[in-house]
Amino acid sequence: MEGSYNYKYPRPALTTDCVIFGFDGDKVKVLFVKRRDEPFKGKLALPGGFMEIGETLEECAKRELVEETGIEGIKLRESGTLSDVERDPRTRVVSVVYYGLMSPNGMMSEDIVAGSDAESFKWIDVNDVLSGTKLAFDHEKAVRMAFKSLSDSLNREPVAFELLDERFTIKQLQRIYEILLDRTFDRANFHKKMVGDPASAKKLKKNGRKKNTGILTDTGEVMKETKHKPAKYYVFDWQKYKDLMEIEDFNFGF
Amino acid sequence: MEGSYNYKYPRPALTTDCVIFGFDGDKVKVLFVKRRDEPFKGKLALPGGFMEIGETLEECAKRELVEETGIEGIKLRESGTLSDVERDPRTRVVSVVYYGLMSPNGMMSEDIVAGSDAESFKWIDVNDVLSGTKLAFDHEKAVRMAFKSLSDSLNREPVAFELLDERFTIKQLQRIYEILLDRTFDRANFHKKMVGDPASAKKLKKNGRKKNTGILTDTGEVMKETKHKPAKYYVFDWQKYKDLMEIEDFNFGF
DNA sequence: CCAAAAGTGTTCTTTATACACCCATGT
DNA sequence: ACATGGGTGTATAAAGAACACTTTTGG
Numbered sequence: 001m002e003g004s005y006n007y008k009y010p011r012p013a014l015t016t017d018c019v020i021f022g023f024d025g026d027k028v029k030v031l032f033v034k035r036r037d038e039p040f041k042g043k044l045a046l047p048g049g050f051m052e053i054g055e056t057l058e059e060c061a062k063r064e065l066v067e068e069t070g071i072e073g074i075k076l077r078e079s080g081t082l083s084d085v086e087r088d089p090r091t092r093v094v095s096v097v098y099y100g101l102m103s104p105n106g107m108m109s110e111d112i113v114a115g116s117d118a119e120s121f122k123w124i125d126v127n128d129v130l131s132g133t134k135l136a137f138d139h140e141k142a143v144r145m146a147f148k149s150l151s152d153s154l155n156r157e158p159v160a161f162e163l164l165d166e167r168f169t170i171k172q173l174q175r176i177y178e179i180l181l182d183r184t185f186d187r188a189n190f191h192k193k194m195v196g197d198p199a200s201a202k203k204l205k206k207n208g209r210k211k212n213t214g215i216l217t218d219t220g221e222v223m224k225e226t227k228h229k230p231a232k233y234y235v236f237d238w239q240k241y242k243d244l245m246e247i248e249d250f251n252f253g254f
Numbered sequence: 255m256e257g258s259y260n261y262k263y264p265r266p267a268l269t270t271d272c273v274i275f276g277f278d279g280d281k282v283k284v285l286f287v288k289r290r291d292e293p294f295k296g297k298l299a300l301p302g303g304f305m306e307i308g309e310t311l312e313e314c315a316k317r318e319l320v321e322e323t324g325i326e327g328i329k330l331r332e333s334g335t336l337s338d339v340e341r342d343p344r345t346r347v348v349s350v351v352y353y354g355l356m357s358p359n360g361m362m363s364e365d366i367v368a369g370s371d372a373e374s375f376k377w378i379d380v381n382d383v384l385s386g387t388k389l390a391f392d393h394e395k396a397v398r399m400a401f402k403s404l405s406d407s408l409n410r411e412p413v414a415f416e417l418l419d420e421r422f423t424i425k426q427l428q429r430i431y432e433i434l435l436d437r438t439f440d441r442a443n444f445h446k447k448m449v450g451d452p453a454s455a456k457k458l459k460k461n462g463r464k465k466n467t468g469i470l471t472d473t474g475e476v477m478k479e480t481k482h483k484p485a486k487y488y489v490f491d492w493q494k495y496k497d498l499m500e501i502e503d504f505n506f507g508f
Numbered sequence: 509c510c511a512a513a514a515g516t517g518t519t520c521t522t523t524a525t526a527c528a529c530c531c532a533t534g535t
Numbered sequence: 536a537c538a539t540g541g542g543t544g545t546a547t548a549a550a551g552a553a554c555a556c557t558t559t560t561g562g
Contacts (some may be wrong), residue, residue, distance in 0.1 A: 003262035011265040052347050053264040058339040077295060078334055082352055083311040084475040092307050094268060096335055149560065156406070171541085189525065191542070200522090228540040229532035251523095425514085442550065445515065453517065454549090482513040483559035507551095509562100515559070524549070531542075 012083075012092040016061040017139065019079070019099040020071065021148035022107040025165040025172060028126045028179045029107075030133070030143055033068055033118035039089050040136030042086065044122065046113075047141075048095065057242035061098040066117035074100040075162070079142075079149035087138050092186065101144035101162035125178070151180045155252050158215070158241060167219055167233040170194060215241045215250065261475065266337075266346040270315040271302035271393065272401035273333070274325065276361040277417040279426060282380045282433045285362075285370035286389070287322055293343050294390035298376060300397075301369075302349065315352040322369035325502070328354040330418070333403035341392050352447055353400035355416035362496040405434045409506050412469070412495060421487040422475055424448060449488065469495045469504065 020031040032044035034118035041071045048119040051060040060077050107123065114121045124133060129143050153159050160176045161168075174190045200219040217237040219230035244250040274285040286298040301322035305314040315330050330352040337348045361377065368375045378387060381396050407413050414430045415422075428444045450468035471491040476484040498504040 003260040004513090005261045005264045006257040007259045007261075007265070007267075008257035009267075009304065010259045011261070012264075012268055012305065013261075014266055014268060050263065051266065051348075052339075053266060056339065057348065058333055079329060080332055081311055081335070083305075085308060085310065094305075094311065133506060152410070186525065186527085187541085188527080188543075189523095194524090194541095197543095226532090226540085227534050228538080229542080231541060233553090250343070423514090440552065440554085441514085442516075442554080447551090449515095451516090479561090480513080480559095481561050482511080483515075485514060510562085512560090514558075514560095514562090516555105517553105518553105518555080522549100522551070522554085525547085529544075531541105531543100533539085535536100535538085 010092070012094045013088075014051045014057075015048055015093055016051060016057055016064060017046040017082075017095050017096045017097050017142050018061055018065045018076065019046060019097060019143050020065070020069070020074075020102060021099060021112075021146075021163065022102040022123060023104060023151065023172075023176055024107055024123075025104045026175065028163070028176065029123035029139045030126050030129050031069065031102075031112075032112055032122050032124060034120045035136055036117055042119070043134070043136040044124070044139075045136035045141045047118075049117070057096050060097070061096075065100070068118055069121060070111045070113045070115070071100075071102070072111070074102060074106070077099045077149065079146045082138055082142060084138060095142070097142045097145055098149060100148075101159065103163060105165045106164075125133045147180075154180055158236060158252065159238040160252070164236075166235055167221065168235075169223065169231040170216075170231060172229060173234075174215075215239065215243065215244065232237065264346070265346045267342075268305045269302055269347055269349045270305060270311055271300040271336075271349050271351050271396050272315055272319045272330065273293075273300060273351060273397050274319070274323070274356060275330075275353060275400075275404065275417065275428055276356040276377060277358060277376075277426075278361055279358050280429065282417070282430065283377040284321065284380050284383050285325075285366075286376050286378060287368055288374045288376065289390055290371055291372045297388070297390040298372070298378070298393075299390035301372075301394045303371070312348050312352070315350075319354070322372055323375060323423075324365045324369070325354075325356070326365070326369045328356060328360070330354045331403065331407075334399045336392055336396060338392060349396070350401055351396045351406060353479075355404075355413065356508040357417060357419045359419045378442060401434075408434050412490060412506065414506070415490040418490075420489055421475065423477065423487060425485060426471075427470075427488075467494065467498065469498065 022029050022031060035041055035043055035045050047065055048063040051057060055063065058076060067072050079097045079099050081094060081096050085092065087093060112121065123124055126147060129140065130147065150159065160173060163176050164172060170191050171195060176230065178184055195212045195216045215237055216234040219233045219235055222234045237252050241250065276283050276285060285301065287301050289295055289297055289299050301319055303318040305311060310465065312330060319325050323435050331349045331354050335348060339346070341347065366375065382399060384401065385392065404413065414427060416424060417430050424445050427448060428439055434437055448468045449470045469491055470488040473487045473489055475487045495504065
C-alpha cells in the first residue's frame with residue numbers, strides 16, 4: 001500500500017514558501033536555507049513546506065518559518081501562487097508564496113537557526129537573487145513575485161518601517177525606498193516628505209491648517225561616533241499617520 | 255475502496271474561483287451561478303471548480319469559467335487564496351481566487367450560459383454583494399479580495415478600460431473610477447486628467463514639451479439621440495500610454 | 509426660450525523637482 | 536582647515552481642486 005489517504009480524484013500537494021526580506025542598514029537581503037536532502041540537495045531554497053490538513057495557509061507559512069529558521073512573530077503577507085506542472089520533480093506541488101520583513105536587529109538575532117531540513121541558512125542580496133543566482137525549484141520566481149508585492153504596497157501602506165528598527169535615520173529609510181522602487185531620490189526632498197517641511201509648517205500657523213506634515217518624529221537622539229554631522233534618529237509616528245489618513249490618503253511614494 | 259489515488263499524507267482539494275466583474279454602463283456587477291447541487295444547493299456561488307492534476311491554477315480558472323458560464327478570452331488575474339479549515343462542509347478545500355473584467359457588450363453576449371453544475375447565472379451589483387447578500391461558501395470574502403485587488407491595480411495599470419467597450423464616454427470611465435475607489439471626482443478635472451488639458455497643450459507648443467497629456471483619443475464619433483449635448487466617444491490610446499510611461503510613470507489615480 | 513449634460517477656462521493650493529547653502533563631526 | 540554627510544531654504548514646474556463659463560442637443 002502506497003499511503004493511507006485515498007481520494008477519488010488526484011490531488012496536488014500544497015505547500016507554502018516564505019520570502020523573508022531583511023534590511024541590514026545598507027542592502028535588502030533574502031533569507032535562504034541550504035537543502036539537506038534531494039531534490040536540489042545543497043541548493044538554496046526558501047523556507048517552507050507542506051500544509052497540514054488542519055491549518056490555514058498562513059498558519060502553515062508561520063509554522064514552517066519557525067521550524068526551518070526559528071523566526072517568529074513577524075507579519076506574513078501573501079504574494080501569489082506557483083503552479084507550473086513540472087515545478088517539483090517529485091510530485092505535483094502547488095505552492096503559495098508569503099513574504100515577511102525583518103529589521104537590522106531582527107536579522108542579527110541569535111534566534112535564527114537552520115532547522116532540521118536545512119544544512120544552514122544564508123542571507124543573499126535581493127538584487128543578486130533577481131539577477132540570476134541559481135536557486136532550488138522556481139524559487140527565483142517566488143522572490144520576484146514577493147519583491148513586486150512589496151514594492152507595490154510601499155506607496156499604499158507604511159511597510160518600509162517593518163524593515164527598520166524602531167529608531168532609524170532618514171538615510172536608512174531612503175535607502176529602502178531606493179532599493180524597492182529601483183530609483184534614486186533627492187536627499188533634501190525625501191527628508192521633507194517624511195518629516196515635514198519646516199517652511200510649510202510656518203505657513204500652517206498663519207493660515208488655517210493646510211496639508212503637508214511628515215509621519216516621522218524626531219527622537220532627540222543622534223548617531224554616535226560618526227565621521228561627520230551625526231544623523232538624528234526618528235520613529236514612525238502611528239498617530240500622525242492615522243490623523244493624516246483621516247483627512248485624506250497619505251501617499252508614501254512620489 | 256474509497257478512491258484510486260493514495261498519498262502518504264492527507265492533501266486538501268484545490269479549487270479556483272472566478273470573480274467576474276462586469277460594467278453595464280452604470281453599475282459594476284459580479285457574475286454568480288445558482289448551484290444545482292449540495293452543498294449550498296440553490297445558493298449563489300462564484301464559477302469555479304477543482305484543479306486537474308495536469309494544469310496550472312490559471313488554466314484551471316479559465317477552464318472552469320468556460321465550463322460554467324461559457325465566458326472565454328478574458329484575462330484572469332490572481333487575487334489571493336481562501337484556506338479556512340471549515341470553509342467547505344464536504345472536505346478540506348483550499349481555493350485560489352481569480353478575477354476578470356467584462357465590458358457592457360461582453361456582459362450582454364449570448365455566449366454566456368449556465369453550465370452543467372449551474373441552474374442559472376445572475377449578475378449582482380458589487381455593492382450589494384459587499385453589503386451582505388448571502389452567498390455560498392466564503393464567496394463574499396472572495397469578492398471582497400478581488401474587489402480590493404482590482405481597486406489597487408487601478409492606479410498602476412490601465413485596467414479600467416477592460417471594463418469598457420472599445421469606444422466609451424468619459425462619463426462611463428469616471429463612473430468606474432468612482433465605484434472602484436468609492437469616491438467622487440470633479441467632472442472637469444477628471445476629463446482633463448484623461449484626455450489632456452487643452453490649456454496646457456497650448457503652452458506645450460511654446461515652451462519645450464512639458465508633461466500633461468491624456469491617454470485617450472477622440473474618435474470623432476458622438477452619442478446619438480441624447481437629450482442634451484452628445485458625448486464624444488473615446489478610445490484608450492496604447493501608444494500614448496506607452497510613450498508617457500517611458501518618460502515617467504503615469505498615475506491613473508488622483 | 510429652457511433644461512441638462514458635455515466640454516473648456518481660470519485661479520489657487522499643494523506637491524514635486526532641482527539645487528544652493530549652512531551645520532556638525534572626525535581627521 | 537577641509538572632507539563628509541546631515542539638515543534647511545528657495546525658486547520653479549507640475550498636478551490637484553474648485554468652480555465659473557460656454558456649447559450642443561431635445562423639448
